[in-house]
Amino acid sequence: MKKILKITLWVLVALVFLGTFVYLFMNSRPKDVIYETISPSVTDIERTTVLTGSIEPRDEIEIKPQVSGIIAEINVEPGDQIKEGDIIAKIKIIPDESMLSSARNRVNVAQLDVDQKRLEYERTRALYEKKFESREKYEQDLSAYNKALQELKAAEDNLSIVKEGVSKENEQQSQTLVRATITGLVLEVPVKVGSSVIQANTMNDGTTIAKVADMSDLIFKGKIDETEVDMLSEGMPMHISIGAISGSNLEAVIEKISPIAVNDNGTNTFEIKAAIAVDSTMNLRAGYSANASVVLARAAEALAVPERILEFAGDSTFVYVETDSAKHEYLRTPVTTGISDGINIQIVNSDLTTDTRLRGAQIK
Numbered sequence: 001m002k003k004i005l006k007i008t009l010w011v012l013v014a015l016v017f018l019g020t021f022v023y024l025f026m027n028s029r030p031k032d033v034i035y036e037t038i039s040p041s042v043t044d045i046e047r048t049t050v051l052t053g054s055i056e057p058r059d060e061i062e063i064k065p066q067v068s069g070i071i072a073e074i075n076v077e078p079g080d081q082i083k084e085g086d087i088i089a090k091i092k093i094i095p096d097e098s099m100l101s102s103a104r105n106r107v108n109v110a111q112l113d114v115d116q117k118r119l120e121y122e123r124t125r126a127l128y129e130k131k132f133e134s135r136e137k138y139e140q141d142l143s144a145y146n147k148a149l150q151e152l153k154a155a156e157d158n159l160s161i162v163k164e165g166v167s168k169e170n171e172q173q174s175q176t177l178v179r180a181t182i183t184g185l186v187l188e189v190p191v192k193v194g195s196s197v198i199q200a201n202t203m204n205d206g207t208t209i210a211k212v213a214d215m216s217d218l219i220f221k222g223k224i225d226e227t228e229v230d231m232l233s234e235g236m237p238m239h240i241s242i243g244a245i246s247g248s249n250l251e252a253v254i255e256k257i258s259p260i261a262v263n264d265n266g267t268n269t270f271e272i273k274a275a276i277a278v279d280s281t282m283n284l285r286a287g288y289s290a291n292a293s294v295v296l297a298r299a300a301e302a303l304a305v306p307e308r309i310l311e312f313a314g315d316s317t318f319v320y321v322e323t324d325s326a327k328h329e330y331l332r333t334p335v336t337t338g339i340s341d342g343i344n345i346q347i348v349n350s351d352l353t354t355d356t357r358l359r360g361a362q363i364k
Contacts, residue, residue: 035330037322040305040352045339047297049231051272053222055242055288057213058275061182064199064206065341069093069176071195076210080186089178089209091197103159110152117141117148167351184214187286218276220252220286220292223269226261231296233257238274238292242284251277252292302346303353308344309360310337319352320359330359 073090076082124141127133188211191197200206220240224232232254239248252274261268275290278284311318317337320330338346352358 004008034328034363035356036363037325038306038360039357040303040347040354041302041344042301042354043344045299045302045304045341045344045346046295047339047341048295049224049228050295051222051224051238051292051294053290053292054274055182055218055240055276055284055286055290056221057187057215057286058217058219059182060187060211060213060286061184061210062208063088063178063181063210064208065089065091065178065197066199067091067093067176068198069196071193071197071209073190074189074191074193076186076189078186078188078305081184082180082186083183084180086180087177088180089106089191089322090281091176091178093176103155105277106155107152107159110148110155114145114148114152117145121145124227176246178209180210180212182214184212187211187213199327212285215284215286216278218278219255219287220272220274220276220290222274222290222292223262223264224272226268226270228296229270232272232294236294238294239293240276240286240290242290244285244288245282245319249284250279250282254294297339299346302338303348304346305352305358306360307340307343307345309358310335320360321352325357 061140069091071089072092074088075086075090076088082088121141121144124138125132125191128135128138190208190211195207197207197209198204220238234257235252236254238254240248240252242248242250254272254274256273258271258273261270273291305319309319310321311332317335318332319335323329323331323334332348335347335352336349338348340346
């Protein structure tokens with residue numbers, strides 16, 4: 001019985017070894033590799049790039065006051081359309097005490113001088129009418145009296161300007177009235193009634209009362225990588241799509257390419273500005289994020305193949321041309337490539353035709 005068990009065990013071991021050998025032998029035999037076949041096609045190929053940026057008005061004007069004081073009145077809100085010369089705000093002057101005191105003193109002195117010159121003039125006039133005084137003396141006293149009146153008027157005007165910021169002689173051109181310097185849309189009003197404002201001078205930029213821009217003259221401002229900037233030039237067309245406006249496709253023309261790079265998170269980029277052909281039916285807003293598509297290069301009716309079937313070796317590029325369809329044999333053939341759109345690539349200086357069969361992806 002034991003002998004039969006040993007024989008059976010050895011037979012099983014032998015079968016296992018034999019099965020393993022057969023399995024390994026069958027799997028070590030070369031299998032037929034089958035590939036899809038692809039033929040070159042004639043098509044238009046464009047190499048494009050996309051720039052990210054935003055829509056901005058070409059000129060954004062900051063309206064600043066000509067005098068310092070307190071905002072007494074604001075007549076506009078963001079989104080209002082205004083014309084040049086419209087009153088945006090009114091400023092209440094907070095006079096300097098020393099200047100106010102000096103202005104009042106000047107008025108008082110001028111008034112005293114007027115009173116004195118009037119008495120002298122009236123006395124001379126009475127004597128002149130009675131032929132007891134010369135005409136020359138009369139005319140001198142009259143001139144002195146008129147000059148005193150002019151000085152009093154100037155002193156009172158100066159007091160009005162110091163006290164209220166308004167000249168009595170020219171109230172319409174008062175510096176307390178902040179007026180729009182251009183026709184456009186009010187983008188921002190960063191102050192409120194009661195806010196203190198400072199006039200612009202050599203020591204201070206001044207307080208911005210409002211920001212105004214002409215929204216009919218817009219530009220796209222974006223950035224492009226240094227590897228592609230040399231492919232752009234001023235005058236090239238662009239197509240602008242705005243994320244907030246579905247289906248938007250605005251035409252634009254590159255106006256300016258920055259001559260200096262800016263480091264953006266370790267990457268050198270160049271600023272691009274392009275003039276937008278504004279669609280009057282589209283409500284564009286300053287600050288909209290946008291993408292600009294630019295055609296860097298184009299090849300019309302080019303012989304092209306899918307870029308995925310190429311083989312790259314150093315500076316050389318190869319395709320595999322089918323030589324025997326029955327035996328699935330291919331010849332490794334060098335080719336020269338041109339423009340690529342990321343899917344298809346142009347083939348130049350090659351004997352390939354649209355009838356040529358090329359090896360594609362492996363099927364099995």
